[in-house]
Amino acid sequence: MTRGGGPHTINTMVDVATAPSLLPTLDNARTRELDKKHVLHSWSAQNAINPPPVTEASGVRMTVDGTSYIDFTSQLVNVNIGYQHPKLVAAIQEQAGRLMTVSPAMANDMRSEAARVIAEVAPDGMNMVFFTNGGAEANENAIRMARLHTGRHKVLAAYRSYHGATHGAITLTGEPRRFGSEPGIPGVVHFFGPYLYRSPFHATTEAEEGDRALQHLREVMVAEGTDKIAAIILETIVGTNGILMPPDGYLRGVRELCDEFGILLIADEVMAGFARTGEWFAINHWDVVPDLISFAKGVNSGYVPLGGVILSDAVAGSFMDTAYPGGLTYSGHPLACASAVASVSIMKEEGIVEHARDLGERVIGPKLRELAQAHRSVGEVRGIGVFWALELVTDPDARTPLTADQMNQVAAACKGAGMWPFIAGNRVHIVPPCVITEEEFAEGVRALEDGLAVADGFVAGS
Structure with a gap:
C-alpha cells in the first residue's frame, strides 16, 4: 500500500517478531550521559542530581545501575500489580496489534469496556468515566466539573495534600511544592485536616481530632461563604504527606457538611485506589460515596499513562444536554484503556x-x-x-x-x-x-x- 504517490511503502502486515528493531541498546554510562545532557527532571536542581538507570524489573524487584533491589516504593506508589506482569504485557501487545490510537470523538471498544469495568468497581450511583492521561489532569477536570455543575467557583483543599503539578492541581496542593508555581488559579482555599500525631487542634484522641477538624472545616466554609463553594477535594487517605488515616467518622462528617450546603465531595484516589488499601477505592472503608472520584496510578500500574474522573449520575446529568467544555487528544487512548481492562481483570482473577x-x-x-x-x-x-x-x-x-x-x-x-x-x-x-x-x-x-x-x-x- 502506498500513500499519496510517495516513495514510502507502508506494510500493514508487519511480523513484529521478525521485524528489525528501531530501538537502540544503551549501556548505563551512555544512559546517564544522555540523561544529563537532554532530560529535565521534575522537582530537581539538575546539577544536584544523578539519576540511576533502571534497566529491568519483575514482580517486586528492580535492577538499578546493575544492582537488584526489592522495591518498597512501587516507583511513585503506582506499580500496584508489580513489574512486567506477563498477562498485562501481553494485553498491551495485543492491543498494539489491533489499533494503536483513535480520537476521543470516536467510540472505541477498549475505551467503552474500560469505562464499564471501572464503573463496576466504583461506589453505586457512579456510572460514567471521563478519561485523562494522569492524576493531575483528573483533578483539573474534577474541579471544572464541580464548578460547572454547581455554578460556584471556590474549591476547598487540605494543607497536607498533593493533587498534581499542572496549574490548577498544584494550586489545590497544600504542601510547599505549590510555592514555586504561585500565584495559581483563583478560588482555592486551604484548610487543616486531621493528623493526631501533630494535631493542629490540640486533640488527645482520634475522636477529638476528627470532631475538631470537622468544626474547623465548617468554620472555614462559613467564612468563605457556603453558597460560593463548589467542592471540597481531599485525598481519602493523605498519601505523600504522611499516609494520614482519617479518624472514624471524619469522612462521613465531611459528606454531611457537603450535603448540608450543596457542596460536591471530590475523592482524590489517585494514590489510594485500585487495591492499594485493600479496597478498590479507599473511601469504601468508611462507606462514604463522593460525587466525583479522581484516579490514575494503580488503575493499570502505570504501564501506559492513564487517569480519569468517575462521575456520580447527578453530576454526569449536567452534561447530557449541555456540552462539557473540556477534552484531551489522548483521552481514553485505546492502548491505555486496554491496559486498564486487563489490569482490573487480573486483580479480580488473582485476588x-x-x-x-x-x-x-x-x-x-x-x-x-x-x-x-x-x-x-x-x-x-x-x-x-x-x-x-x-x-x-x-x-x-x-x-x-x-x-x-x-x-x-x-x-x-x-x-x-x-x-x-x-x-x-x-x-x-x-x-x-x-x-x-x-x-x-x-x-x-x-x-x-x-x-x-x-x-x-x-x-x-x-
Missing part, C-alpha cells in the same frame, strides 16, 4: 485487592508495630493494606523530625541492604507492589531494620 487487605491486617501492620516497639526513632506507625508510613523522630517526646540529611543516611542503609525505600520528609513509606508475598516483605523489612538502626543513632540520648 489482589483481597491479598492487599489480608497482608496489611495480618502481616504488615503487626510487623511495623513490632518495629516501632524495638526502635526508639519510630514515632508513629500509620497505614492500611499495602499503604503505610513510619514517622521517624530524634526525640520521641518532643516528636522532633529527622532532618533531610539524616533521612538520606537512613535511605542509604536500606539500599545497602538491598531494599529501595520511599522517603518523604521524615518518613519511610512502606508501599511495595500490592502483589508482594510475605517472604518478600520479610526480606524488605530486614533491610528496613538496617535503616532504622541508623535512625536510632540520631535519637537524643543514644
Whole structure:
C-alpha cells in the first residue's frame, strides 16, 4: 500500500517478531550521559542530581545501575500489580496489534469496556468515566466539573495534600511544592485536616481530632461563604504527606457538611485506589460515596499513562444536554484503556485487592508495630493494606523530625541492604507492589531494620 504517490511503502502486515528493531541498546554510562545532557527532571536542581538507570524489573524487584533491589516504593506508589506482569504485557501487545490510537470523538471498544469495568468497581450511583492521561489532569477536570455543575467557583483543599503539578492541581496542593508555581488559579482555599500525631487542634484522641477538624472545616466554609463553594477535594487517605488515616467518622462528617450546603465531595484516589488499601477505592472503608472520584496510578500500574474522573449520575446529568467544555487528544487512548481492562481483570482473577487487605491486617501492620516497639526513632506507625508510613523522630517526646540529611543516611542503609525505600520528609513509606508475598516483605523489612538502626543513632540520648 502506498500513500499519496510517495516513495514510502507502508506494510500493514508487519511480523513484529521478525521485524528489525528501531530501538537502540544503551549501556548505563551512555544512559546517564544522555540523561544529563537532554532530560529535565521534575522537582530537581539538575546539577544536584544523578539519576540511576533502571534497566529491568519483575514482580517486586528492580535492577538499578546493575544492582537488584526489592522495591518498597512501587516507583511513585503506582506499580500496584508489580513489574512486567506477563498477562498485562501481553494485553498491551495485543492491543498494539489491533489499533494503536483513535480520537476521543470516536467510540472505541477498549475505551467503552474500560469505562464499564471501572464503573463496576466504583461506589453505586457512579456510572460514567471521563478519561485523562494522569492524576493531575483528573483533578483539573474534577474541579471544572464541580464548578460547572454547581455554578460556584471556590474549591476547598487540605494543607497536607498533593493533587498534581499542572496549574490548577498544584494550586489545590497544600504542601510547599505549590510555592514555586504561585500565584495559581483563583478560588482555592486551604484548610487543616486531621493528623493526631501533630494535631493542629490540640486533640488527645482520634475522636477529638476528627470532631475538631470537622468544626474547623465548617468554620472555614462559613467564612468563605457556603453558597460560593463548589467542592471540597481531599485525598481519602493523605498519601505523600504522611499516609494520614482519617479518624472514624471524619469522612462521613465531611459528606454531611457537603450535603448540608450543596457542596460536591471530590475523592482524590489517585494514590489510594485500585487495591492499594485493600479496597478498590479507599473511601469504601468508611462507606462514604463522593460525587466525583479522581484516579490514575494503580488503575493499570502505570504501564501506559492513564487517569480519569468517575462521575456520580447527578453530576454526569449536567452534561447530557449541555456540552462539557473540556477534552484531551489522548483521552481514553485505546492502548491505555486496554491496559486498564486487563489490569482490573487480573486483580479480580488473582485476588489482589483481597491479598492487599489480608497482608496489611495480618502481616504488615503487626510487623511495623513490632518495629516501632524495638526502635526508639519510630514515632508513629500509620497505614492500611499495602499503604503505610513510619514517622521517624530524634526525640520521641518532643516528636522532633529527622532532618533531610539524616533521612538520606537512613535511605542509604536500606539500599545497602538491598531494599529501595520511599522517603518523604521524615518518613519511610512502606508501599511495595500490592502483589508482594510475605517472604518478600520479610526480606524488605530486614533491610528496613538496617535503616532504622541508623535512625536510632540520631535519637537524643543514644
